[in-house]
Amino acid sequence: MEKVQVYKFGGASVKDAAAILNLRQIVETHGAGQPLLIVVSAMGKTTNALEDLFQRAYSGQNFDIPLASLHQYHTATIAGLGLSAAAQEPIAQATGQLFEELKQQLQQVDVTADYDQQYDQIVSYGELLASRILALALGNGTRPVQWLDCRTVLRTDDNWREGKIDWATTEAQIQAALPPLLAERVVVTQGFLGGTANGRTTTLGREGSDYTAAILAYCLRAESVTIWKDVAGLLNADPKIFPDTVRYPEISYRETIEMAYYGASVIHPKTLKPLADRNIPLRVKSFVNPEAEGTLIHDCQHPALAPAFIRKTDQCLLTFASKDFSFISEENMAVIFAALAQAKLKINVMQNSAISFSVCIDFSQRRVHQLLDVLREQFLLHYNTGLMLFTIKNYTPASIAQLTEGKRLLLEQRTRGTFQFVCA
Numbered sequence: 001m002e003k004v005q006v007y008k009f010g011g012a013s014v015k016d017a018a019a020i021l022n023l024r025q026i027v028e029t030h031g032a033g034q035p036l037l038i039v040v041s042a043m044g045k046t047t048n049a050l051e052d053l054f055q056r057a058y059s060g061q062n063f064d065i066p067l068a069s070l071h072q073y074h075t076a077t078i079a080g081l082g083l084s085a086a087a088q089e090p091i092a093q094a095t096g097q098l099f100e101e102l103k104q105q106l107q108q109v110d111v112t113a114d115y116d117q118q119y120d121q122i123v124s125y126g127e128l129l130a131s132r133i134l135a136l137a138l139g140n141g142t143r144p145v146q147w148l149d150c151r152t153v154l155r156t157d158d159n160w161r162e163g164k165i166d167w168a169t170t171e172a173q174i175q176a177a178l179p180p181l182l183a184e185r186v187v188v189t190q191g192f193l194g195g196t197a198n199g200r201t202t203t204l205g206r207e208g209s210d211y212t213a214a215i216l217a218y219c220l221r222a223e224s225v226t227i228w229k230d231v232a233g234l235l236n237a238d239p240k241i242f243p244d245t246v247r248y249p250e251i252s253y254r255e256t257i258e259m260a261y262y263g264a265s266v267i268h269p270k271t272l273k274p275l276a277d278r279n280i281p282l283r284v285k286s287f288v289n290p291e292a293e294g295t296l297i298h299d300c301q302h303p304a305l306a307p308a309f310i311r312k313t314d315q316c317l318l319t320f321a322s323k324d325f326s327f328i329s330e331e332n333m334a335v336i337f338a339a340l341a342q343a344k345l346k347i348n349v350m351q352n353s354a355i356s357f358s359v360c361i362d363f364s365q366r367r368v369h370q371l372l373d374v375l376r377e378q379f380l381l382h383y384n385t386g387l388m389l390f391t392i393k394n395y396t397p398a399s400i401a402q403l404t405e406g407k408r409l410l411l412e413q414r415t416r417g418t419f420q421f422v423c424a
């Protein structure tokens with residue numbers, strides 16, 4: 001079979017009927033002449049809306065109105081696609097059925113059962129809906145389209161909300177199922193989702209659809225992956241936060257993985273490894289201006305890059321101090337790390353002094369309280385929330401001065417290539 005192209009369309013690119021019709025144009029002009037696999041995320045902010053519905057169900061609140069408004073949003077999108085009544089009918093039915101199932105799942109939410117497992121079963125509906133709708137919209141174009149339930153091929157363990165890929169099973173299943181489909185049709189599947197051996201749904205972590213595209217590309221030894229975004233490519237900063245950004249026309253996997261890890265939310269950090277392992281180029285292109293060059297991420301050498309600025313919000317700075325003036329030893333740190341891993345809290349920055357150890361993490365009240373319950377006996381604990389973590393990659397003295405001006409730094413750290421600080 002000819003090599004496959006993988007396209008990933010995120011929430012912004014399918015946020016309404018006009019956006020979906022624009023994608024159809026992109027698929028017809030740019031995706032022609034080669035096998036094409038499309039990975040799609042939930043429409044617009046649907047995943048946030050599903051998180052909210054789950055939270056309401058879990059805390060015993062009524063969810064009828066937000067559920068009806070989410071249903072209405074999807075129905076209006078289908079209606080806006082300009083399809084004949086006969087073409088719309090099956091998808092309107094499939095959507096209605098998915099909303100009926102979702103309602104039942106919400107009604108069955110049980111506070112005594114595993115929170116994260118139930119979260120995955122509910123939050124996954126966004127991608128199931130979007131992929132059905134996109135398949136319908138594309139099926140009305142020039143190439144036949146096949147919808148695929150990616151949970152049947154992308155096997156994970158039951159680490160809910162961050163399913164770990166079973167690579168051997170996933171690769172075997174993808175190799176068996178996809179090439180015959182791709183030889184005949186454009187295949188549309190969901191990002192963000194996986195399935196356990198028992199057929200339960202898992203999710204791969206928020207914004208994980210980029211990672212799905214990379215997993216599928218790896219298993220198919222694809223020619224390339226293109227993620228279509230609302231920006232001109234990979235920029236040296238988020239243009240919604242920083243003025244005067246510049247685009248990187250070409251950048252290495254290594255530089256990109258670090259930017260993504262530090263919080264450049266344009267690419268999910270797990271996306272780069274599977275692609276680098278099989279030397280598959282990643283393109284970041286604009287769905288607003290699809291003819292423009294975008295960014296090519298691949299195995300390359302380049303001269304020093306313009307400093308990259310990254311901001312992570314909703315950070316928590318947690319400090320553990322020994323109660324008896326004993327030093328923060330490797331043994332103490334092992335206890336802290338184990339408790340962090342158990343609470344599924346990831347360290348963004350850490351620093352130790354003689355008798356205290358500080359970590360900066362993404363704040364989750366439920367998880368931080370779980371952590372404090374475990375460590376309170378052994379350590380004095382202190383934490384601040386609502387903080388920001390800034391990172392400058394490839395910093396210069398001028399870039400540090402520019403970013404730190406007027407800010408009160410609570411923690412600061414510098415390596416050869418990276419400068420980071422936490423502030424209010």
Ligand SMILES: Nc1ncnc2c1ncn2[C@@H]1O[C@H](COP(=O)(O)OP(=O)(O)O)[C@@H](O)[C@H]1O
Nearest residue numbers: 010011012231234235236237238240264265266
């Ligand atoms: N370094 C960066 N370069 C470009 N965009 C960035 C960068 N850092 C953050 N962004 C933000 O990422 C957004 C695109 O990612 P996202 O909203 O997650 O898209 P999608 O929902 O399509 O996956 C941009 O609109 C931009 O605000």
Ligand SMILES: N[C@@H](CC(=O)OP(=O)(O)O)C(=O)O
Nearest residue numbers: 010011041047206207208209
């Ligand atoms: N819909 C999921 C997965 C995802 O990747 O979305 P997006 O591609 O829109 O960032 C989320 O919002 O987390």
